[in-house]
Amino acid sequence: MSRRDVVLASSRETRQPAIKPINIGIAGAGRMGRAIIAAIDGRDDFHLSGIWVRDEQAAAALHVAAAVQVSADLDRAVDAADVIIDFSVAAATSQVVATAVRQQKPLVCGVSGLGDEQIARIDAASAVIPVVYDRNMSQGIAILERLVRQAATTLGMEFEVEIDETHHVHKKDAPSGTALKLGAAVAEARDQTFAAVRWYAPEAKTSRPAAGDIRFGVERRGEVRGVHKVSFVSATERLTFSHSVTSRQVFAVGALRAAAWISTQAPGRFDMGDVLFDKT
Template structure:
């Protein structure tokens, strides 16, 4: 039985709690939500079929002691405190939060010196494979092909471009042997002017309840190669995070991603 502490009870938190409720091998040890968000979270959790009542707290340390692993799908401002609590309680941490700034990312890096920590901006195994394919395609096609990345997500999403779109761009730049930041071109208000040759050009759409679509397009004068991925149900992220959590328990302290599981 794997006991899981969950941080965040939004769309992803609910999807993970739903998977746990349906599994005989998983148990929810407790849920940590934003101060002031408790009663709404309890109502959302009570609506999940078969989920026993669990402690709902507003500080992670209050549930980590009773868990084998913690899964964080809250928002960026919670991550530093979650990482600190995971280190204090020596609890492996799976973090799926996107839009982290340098402080959040370095808090995760620092925590991974003490505990096994898996950070993944997209818990889909299909995306983990796509990342590898994009890197391979970029290496093979080189700079004769221009590259662009398009993503579509639900209208509630706060960060743009998505963490996944950035991750795909990083893989693309790595395939070409380039520094990602030097070729990253996202210009939602048109103030940066035309992209330079070789830039990776981003476009972003926010529509309805779309759980996520990404496509990477390589184009020369005479042909186009496109790699695309579409999430049809956000359960894929919940199942990926739970598989990652099971894998992470028992690993040495270190910084991991889904690519460490997808051999």
């Protein structure tokens, strides 16, 4: 019987079908791990089964039920999970991927800053388990990417593309991974090689992007959680798509949606676009 099998409620009176909750094991109890704990709280379609922490002494501060397996032993922390959600750090992700493969569990990974070797491990794992990997788990960004792709395909090279992002002053990478993902989507839709047309020159005083380049603009200000704007500009009109994050919870909600979706998938590598637009 699969996890998502519908079971009959015990009540003879109602005989309402009830959905068996999906057991979630979280790797990483940082800001995002705690956001997922909060997002699961009060929902009856998910159950928190375990959390992988580095310091078991600090586990009390998580305020989870005694039955939740909070452990510094990754295998033990995710043992009862149906799906593992990884929001740890890049240095830990290879261990999480190896554990998911060994335990044959679907994996949702939102860790950013992964290197080529870690991405290769995810690719290899996706031959045996289903994996959703996305640097931005927000549902709105997945929709934005789809719309931007469609606009780029339809408008073609007649329109210049500008991608502007604003984040808090603590963010180190620029442009953001999400801005680059949106740029890559534009390039792919226009049959361009992204690396050849990506134009980001914060110090440039005189140089200008060439025709067909995708221009990136970056601003670091205050505690802004994340704003992305993609504009298509011609001599006669400007079309702008915009997305703003107002709370970190957006990524937790998206990760849970991905977890529900992936719990019934066959092995493969997926992103949030697959989760939202799956037609099967």
